[in-house]
Amino acid sequence: MRTINVNEILDNSKFNRFYFNTYMICLCIMIFDGYDMNIFGVIIPNMMQELQLSAAQIGIIASSALYGMIFGSVISGMIADKIGQKKAIILGIVVYSVFTGLIGFANSQTELIIYRFLAGFGLSGVVPNVIAYVAEYTPKNVRGFLLTVISIGINIGAMLAALLGILLISVYGWRMMFWIAFLPMIMAFFVYFFLPETMVQYVKKGDKGSISKTLEKANPEFVAEKDDEYKLNSVKSAQVPFISLFKHGLARNTILFWIAYFMNLFMIFALSTWLPKLLTMMGYSLGSSLWLLLVFNIGSILGTFFGGWAGPKYGYQRILILYYLIAAVLISTLAIKPTLLILSLVLFLAGTAVLGIQNLFNSYVSQCYPVTFRSTALGCGLGVGRLGGAIGPTIGGFLLASQVPMEFSFIVFAIPAVIGAIVVFASKDNTKKQFLEVPQ
Numbered sequence: 001m002r003t004i005n006v007n008e009i010l011d012n013s014k015f016n017r018f019y020f021n022t023y024m025i026c027l028c029i030m031i032f033d034g035y036d037m038n039i040f041g042v043i044i045p046n047m048m049q050e051l052q053l054s055a056a057q058i059g060i061i062a063s064s065a066l067y068g069m070i071f072g073s074v075i076s077g078m079i080a081d082k083i084g085q086k087k088a089i090i091l092g093i094v095v096y097s098v099f100t101g102l103i104g105f106a107n108s109q110t111e112l113i114i115y116r117f118l119a120g121f122g123l124s125g126v127v128p129n130v131i132a133y134v135a136e137y138t139p140k141n142v143r144g145f146l147l148t149v150i151s152i153g154i155n156i157g158a159m160l161a162a163l164l165g166i167l168l169i170s171v172y173g174w175r176m177m178f179w180i181a182f183l184p185m186i187m188a189f190f191v192y193f194f195l196p197e198t199m200v201q202y203v204k205k206g207d208k209g210s211i212s213k214t215l216e217k218a219n220p221e222f223v224a225e226k227d228d229e230y231k232l233n234s235v236k237s238a239q240v241p242f243i244s245l246f247k248h249g250l251a252r253n254t255i256l257f258w259i260a261y262f263m264n265l266f267m268i269f270a271l272s273t274w275l276p277k278l279l280t281m282m283g284y285s286l287g288s289s290l291w292l293l294l295v296f297n298i299g300s301i302l303g304t305f306f307g308g309w310a311g312p313k314y315g316y317q318r319i320l321i322l323y324y325l326i327a328a329v330l331i332s333t334l335a336i337k338p339t340l341l342i343l344s345l346v347l348f349l350a351g352t353a354v355l356g357i358q359n360l361f362n363s364y365v366s367q368c369y370p371v372t373f374r375s376t377a378l379g380c381g382l383g384v385g386r387l388g389g390a391i392g393p394t395i396g397g398f399l400l401a402s403q404v405p406m407e408f409s410f411i412v413f414a415i416p417a418v419i420g421a422i423v424v425f426a427s428k429d430n431t432k433k434q435f436l437e438v439p440q
Helices: 006-011 017-051 055-083 085-105 109-124 127-136 140-150 152-172 175-194 199-205 208-218 242-246 251-281 286-314 316-332 340-366 371-402 406-426
Strands: 003-005 229-231
Touching: 003 006, 006 199, 006 208, 017 055, 017 085, 017 109, 017 127, 017 140, 017 152, 017 175, 017 208, 017 251, 017 286, 055 085, 055 109, 055 127, 055 251, 055 371, 085 109, 085 127, 085 175, 109 127, 109 371, 127 140, 127 340, 127 371, 140 152, 140 286, 140 340, 152 175, 152 286, 152 340, 199 208, 199 229, 242 251, 242 371, 251 286, 251 316, 251 340, 251 371, 251 406, 286 316, 286 340, 316 340, 316 406, 340 371, 340 406, 371 406
Parallel strands: 003 229
Antiparallel strands: none
């Protein structure tokens, strides 16, 4: 009788069709997720005009989705570690798709807040579970790069939102942007029929048949035998509570990661929500503002691919600190009011840093925890971070309503990047650590 370590089989596999198909489905999920996250910033000028909403009211509505994410993130990671990431991903897709689509029928601030909150609740369970899922079903030699690049789906979704805004809003109105959000429900069927459960779930259930079939697809060199026994590198998920994030030398990183997530999402959601409106207030047309938002998100592609290559090679901490410092400088200079061409270049580079930070940071965090509670680590980190994401649009709305100088608003949005650089510098890089049995 053999004892097979399933993590070692997956880690030492070559990237083949099984991994490619799994990865592409997860990437598509992230694209739709990014679209739903970023529609609101695209339609704000039109929604404000039609529904007669103030900047302060819009800030509250924008933040309601983030509060839904906070509420959902607190429990989604732990639920996924219990019932399986596959089921959690399906549930999240259905919930955020339905309630984002319903926003297109809303006519009051109350309706908008309720639908945004529930859509945020659904969104909260998708990103951390997809990242944790990809971390498990990716060979070790390409894991760091692919974990960083998977997050680019969110930025592609944001680009899609800006592009469709340019093409559709003037013809069909802002509500069409939300009705399109019903389409992602189709991804729930792809997940259900084409993705395997995680090995954590298979081992916990004792489902040897599914384990052997999945391992043979992942690594054709592996040939299962009838009496094989299977184990994981770490303890069973049911034995790992939330408190494990603060045990075994992980407490320092957990706290620092939570601070960094807060700063990252404050900066990202404040900018993505208010950038088009701020640009129109600076004298640019709505079309130009949406174009600049698109350019900002295009920059994330360069930032993500460079980070995915440079992070594992030169160290995640060094690259993240570099990104933070670049972001702080470029955001602070946005209010200079340059020509459209120069502003496009500045926003492209700002997007490279600002959006690249979060994509690289997710990869960094996911590799600093054992596989058996990686979803809990990511889910809780993003949950705390989304408090920053919720506060960002609200503060942005308050600043606009208070009519403070434009320069001050951009400096406020840049401060989190400075704090993020300090926090990441103080963290411990565990990405090279081999997590074996975790003591109880």
